[in-house]
Amino acid sequence: MITTATRRRRLSPRARILTLAVFALLLWAVVYPNLVVLVESVGGDSGITLRHYAEFFATPAELRALWSSVWISAATVLLSALIGIPLAFLFARFEFPGRRVLGALAAMPVLLPPLVGVIAILFLYGESGIATRTLQSALGLESPPWRMQGASAILAVHAYSMYVYFYLFALAGLARLDPAVHEAAASLGAGRFRTLTRVTLPLLTPTLAGAALLTFMTSMASFSAPYVLGGGFRVMTTQIFSSKLQGATSMAMVETVMLASVSLLVLWPLSRWEGSREYVAPGKGTRAPRLPVKSRWAVIGVPLIAAAGVAVLVLPHLTLLLVSFVPDGSWTTQTLPPQYSLENYAQLFTEARTLRPIVNSLLAASAATFAAVALAIAVGQLVVRWRVRGARVLEGLLAVPWALPGTVLAIALATTHSVSQPWAGRFVLVGSAWILVLAYTLRVLPLTGRAITAGFRQTDPSLEEAAATLGAGAWRTLRRVTIPGLLPAIAAGASLAFVTGLGEFVASIVLYTHRTRPISIEILSQLRDFDLGAAAAYGVLLMVIVALAFTLGQRWIQGGREQPL
Amino acid sequence: MSDRVFLQLENLTRLFAGTPAVRDLSVAIAEHEIVTLLGPSGCGKTTTLRMIAGFEQPDSGRVVLEGRDVTRLAPQKRGFGMVFQHYALFPHLSVGANVAFGLEASGFGKAEIAAKVERALERVRLPGTEQRSIGSLSGGQQQRVALARALAPEPRVLLLDEPLSNLDAALREQTRRELRSLVKEIGITTVYVTHDQEEAFDLSDRIAVMQAGRLNQLGPAEALYHRPATEFVATFLGRAGAVDARAQTPIDGESLRCRLPGDVVWSALSPASGASIEPGDGTRLRVRPEALRFAPPGSEGALSAKVADRRFAGSVYIYTVMVEGGELEVQAGADAARLGDAVGVAPRAAPDGIFAFPLRQPADA
Numbered sequence: 001m002i003t004t005a006t007r008r009r010r011l012s013p014r015a016r017i018l019t020l021a022v023f024a025l026l027l028w029a030v031v032y033p034n035l036v037v038l039v040e041s042v043g044g045d046s047g048i049t050l051r052h053y054a055e056f057f058a059t060p061a062e063l064r065a066l067w068s069s070v071w072i073s074a075a076t077v078l079l080s081a082l083i084g085i086p087l088a089f090l091f092a093r094f095e096f097p098g099r100r101v102l103g104a105l106a107a108m109p110v111l112l113p114p115l116v117g118v119i120a121i122l123f124l125y126g127e128s129g130i131a132t133r134t135l136q137s138a139l140g141l142e143s144p145p146w147r148m149q150g151a152s153a154i155l156a157v158h159a160y161s162m163y164v165y166f167y168l169f170a171l172a173g174l175a176r177l178d179p180a181v182h183e184a185a186a187s188l189g190a191g192r193f194r195t196l197t198r199v200t201l202p203l204l205t206p207t208l209a210g211a212a213l214l215t216f217m218t219s220m221a222s223f224s225a226p227y228v229l230g231g232g233f234r235v236m237t238t239q240i241f242s243s244k245l246q247g248a249t250s251m252a253m254v255e256t257v258m259l260a261s262v263s264l265l266v267l268w269p270l271s272r273w274e275g276s277r278e279y280v281a282p283g284k285g286t287r288a289p290r291l292p293v294k295s296r297w298a299v300i301g302v303p304l305i306a307a308a309g310v311a312v313l314v315l316p317h318l319t320l321l322l323v324s325f326v327p328d329g330s331w332t333t334q335t336l337p338p339q340y341s342l343e344n345y346a347q348l349f350t351e352a353r354t355l356r357p358i359v360n361s362l363l364a365a366s367a368a369t370f371a372a373v374a375l376a377i378a379v380g381q382l383v384v385r386w387r388v389r390g391a392r393v394l395e396g397l398l399a400v401p402w403a404l405p406g407t408v409l410a411i412a413l414a415t416t417h418s419v420s421q422p423w424a425g426r427f428v429l430v431g432s433a434w435i436l437v438l439a440y441t442l443r444v445l446p447l448t449g450r451a452i453t454a455g456f457r458q459t460d461p462s463l464e465e466a467a468a469t470l471g472a473g474a475w476r477t478l479r480r481v482t483i484p485g486l487l488p489a490i491a492a493g494a495s496l497a498f499v500t501g502l503g504e505f506v507a508s509i510v511l512y513t514h515r516t517r518p519i520s521i522e523i524l525s526q527l528r529d530f531d532l533g534a535a536a537a538y539g540v541l542l543m544v545i546v547a548l549a550f551t552l553g554q555r556w557i558q559g560g561r562e563q564p565l
Numbered sequence: 566m567s568d569r570v571f572l573q574l575e576n577l578t579r580l581f582a583g584t585p586a587v588r589d590l591s592v593a594i595a596e597h598e599i600v601t602l603l604g605p606s607g608c609g610k611t612t613t614l615r616m617i618a619g620f621e622q623p624d625s626g627r628v629v630l631e632g633r634d635v636t637r638l639a640p641q642k643r644g645f646g647m648v649f650q651h652y653a654l655f656p657h658l659s660v661g662a663n664v665a666f667g668l669e670a671s672g673f674g675k676a677e678i679a680a681k682v683e684r685a686l687e688r689v690r691l692p693g694t695e696q697r698s699i700g701s702l703s704g705g706q707q708q709r710v711a712l713a714r715a716l717a718p719e720p721r722v723l724l725l726d727e728p729l730s731n732l733d734a735a736l737r738e739q740t741r742r743e744l745r746s747l748v749k750e751i752g753i754t755t756v757y758v759t760h761d762q763e764e765a766f767d768l769s770d771r772i773a774v775m776q777a778g779r780l781n782q783l784g785p786a787e788a789l790y791h792r793p794a795t796e797f798v799a800t801f802l803g804r805a806g807a808v809d810a811r812a813q814t815p816i817d818g819e820s821l822r823c824r825l826p827g828d829v830v831w832s833a834l835s836p837a838s839g840a841s842i843e844p845g846d847g848t849r850l851r852v853r854p855e856a857l858r859f860a861p862p863g864s865e866g867a868l869s870a871k872v873a874d875r876r877f878a879g880s881v882y883i884y885t886v887m888v889e890g891g892e893l894e895v896q897a898g899a900d901a902a903r904l905g906d907a908v909g910v911a912p913r914a915a916p917d918g919i920f921a922f923p924l925r926q927p928a929d930a
């Protein structure tokens with residue numbers, strides 16, 4: 001029987017007020033600051049002017065930066081796909097010793113917040129990195145075999161940190177496929193290759209398009225890698241940052257608009273492709289059997305290759321851990337650091353100066369998580385359950401910050417909330433911790449919102465109807481039935497939000513002050529002081545908290561499913 | 566069963582995107598009565614049930630409970646219990662907490678709730694399962710918990726939306742019996758939705774057969790079977806072959822004579838819907854297999870036929886025979902005829918089991 005949830009319900013006056021409030025809040029937080037940037041980009045001393053745009057297009061360096069952003073992103077998608085997809089097939093389709101452990105380790109790069117990943121790679125493959133020096137001394141070279149700088153360095157870091165999208169998406173996509181389609185293809189005489197190209201890959205296309213989209217957008221927005229490793233090589237995000245730093249405000253506005261426009265230009269067709277075809281296996285719940293690796297070569301070779309690949313992926317984490325034990329100034333020209341101690345960690349938690357960023361990050365990330373979850377629940381209720389007028393717009397608003405690079409978001413917030421015009425919705429938030437909370441909230445809103453609205457869609461609306469027939473009112477139903485049912489989605493959304501907020505760097509670098517500086521900014525300044533150990537210790541701390549949040553979130557996700565009272 | 570109208574559906578109409586899912590449906594349900602809404606998927610039976618529960622608002626028409634219009638009343642204020650197709654048990658709550666849910670909402674004290682939960686679970690033969698988790702129950706047990714949960718707050722009306730459709734065949738029959746005796750014992754007014762005619766026959770005091778959003782016929786199972794109002798009812802409830810004929814003369818208000826190919830004349834029941842068939846009109850006869858017998862070809866009242874299929878149906882055999890202007894089914898013994906035989910078929914006790922319908926159903930409007 002068709003469930004009849006596709007029709008709009010009559011809303012009570014209170015529900016209407018809530019709808020309007022959520023709409024207004026999202027418009028103010030998400031759309032308004034961008035409009036301010038747009039207006040300022042055409043603002044001159046005497047009314048509207050396109051002068052700044054003309055200047056942008058007349059400056060080769062600007063155009064080069066824009067082009068660099070685009071080609072780096074396209075190349076990142078290609079590289080990430082080439083690493084992530086085969087890896088997903090390897091772990092999803094073959095059975096070999098160590099598959100489970102290696103499969104889980106293959107997702108390790110997610111544990112590294114963007115800046116932390118960059119410095120870990122720097123410690124390993126940088127000019128004076130461990131791997132670089134090892135190779136140099138082994139080959140007896142005068143100078144390092146490579147320099148970790150410029151476009152190739154950025155690409156390497158991108159591929160390392162973003163192949164995970166392809167890996168995880170493809171893994172999930174493969175798990176969702178009905179194994180019967182493969183059996184059907186085989187029964188129709190299709191060999192493995194034919195099945196792969198004619199059945200499996202086409203079925204995976206929407207999923208892979210999703211991964212490509214995510215990778216492209218993340219790469220366009222990437223700031224840490226180009227900022228730390230770019231050298232003279234500029235992409236749009238670093239270009240915006242340096243304009244802002246030099247006080248070229250109008251140019252920064254134009255650059256921001258250009259970056260946002262190009263991102264949206266790519267997002268639009270790709271997201272249509274992603275949404276166009278959705279294949280879901282009918283809920284049989286059987287998983288395709290994994291092929292045991294049979295040939296003698298493969299029995300040894302496959303696990304070996306898998307292990308070697310995973311080792312490459314885990315080395316940065318290990319390096320970070322190693323360097324975090326290195327006392328300040330003790331590691332100079334040696335291949336491996338000569339001394340180790342717990343000094344850095346002791347310092348982290350005992351000195352007010354070093355503890356401050358940790359407290360700042362924890363508070364801001366918690367506040368942003370709470371705000372994003374609350375907002376997402378409200379939107380989920382309005383969009384999925386009440387099907388209010390403009391539901392699609394509302395859901396779209398949640399996703400807008402996703403399309404906008406963090407740098408764009410930060411510039412927009414900084415521009416909007418640097419003056420006090422309460423009647424125009426502008427408040428002086430710059431300099432306070434609130435602007436960081438606001439920025440983090442917006443940055444995590446798309447992911448958290450998606451997780452929670454998806455949760456709403458997956459919970460059977462007849463549970464709430466059952467509560468109603470049993471006499472429960474709206475509030476009671478929300479508290480006793482809706483939210484408990486959503487716990488897995490909330491756990492997923494909240495843990496994502498929290499870890500993103502905790503390691504946030506891109507927006508923070510535009511919005512922080514010394515008093516409000518978060519962990520990522522502190523890592524950068526320690527790095528500048530060549531206190532590598534302290535920087536690494538912060539990085540390890542972030543890594544551990546991220547891992548903890550994911551594990552706890554996962555626990556909670558599973559716990560929420562079945563929990564006898 | 567008292568004859569007092571308890572729950573009345575008055576001219577309910579519900580449009581989905583302009584097309585009516587339910588059209589002008591009126592049913593009066595007496596206190597303690599079990600009425601089944603029966604029909605194929607998409608006939609509007611679930612939409613009707615949801616309008617009774619308050620999850621759907623009719624575009625026109627009313628739902629009246631004991632003389633009071635409850636059409637616009639929120640579901641939680643109606644005091645109707647409902648068992649959902651997939652039970653909609655709260656997976657995060659224990660069995661006991663599920664059953665207690667409605668009692669808590671109506672503000673009973675703790676001890677009272679515990680006592681009522683215990684009794685409700687005993688009633689569905691699940692005593693002492695309060696602490697169990699929903700996931701640890703079998704499908705049949707979940708169905709019974711859903712029933713206990715719906716009944717615990719002592720609702721005024723019980724609504725059941727295909728509650729047995731997720732059980733396997735053997736369990737379904739047993740559960741059906743238990744459900745009927747429980748509902749009868751409590752004496753609660755019940756509206757039951759199903760597409761399974763056997764369930765409807767077994768459970769209901771009266772059955773409302775729906776098709777394409779319309780009520781075709783409302784009555785006890787026997788009346789529907791023996792005197793179907795529409796061709797749809799005749800074919801949806803039980804088997805019925807068809808043959809085209811021409812109406813001759815009315816015998817009385819109940820039946821008429823019809824001429825079949827080969828100048829054979831059978832008497833048939835005229836439509837119970839009141840649709841008139843004039844002498845000379847084309848008509849379609851719907852004939853129950855048990856209303857026919859094999860007869861020597863060419864004998865009195867025998868239609869010449871050819872045996873096209875023979876199926877074993879437990880205690881009897883069903884023969885499909887081709888006749889001019891139609892295809893009939895005959896219920897007979899194992900050796901009554903062989904495939905390909907030229908035979909005659911004649912009524913056993915005309916007009917019983919032979920229904921005449923106008924060739925064109927009155928146009929839907």
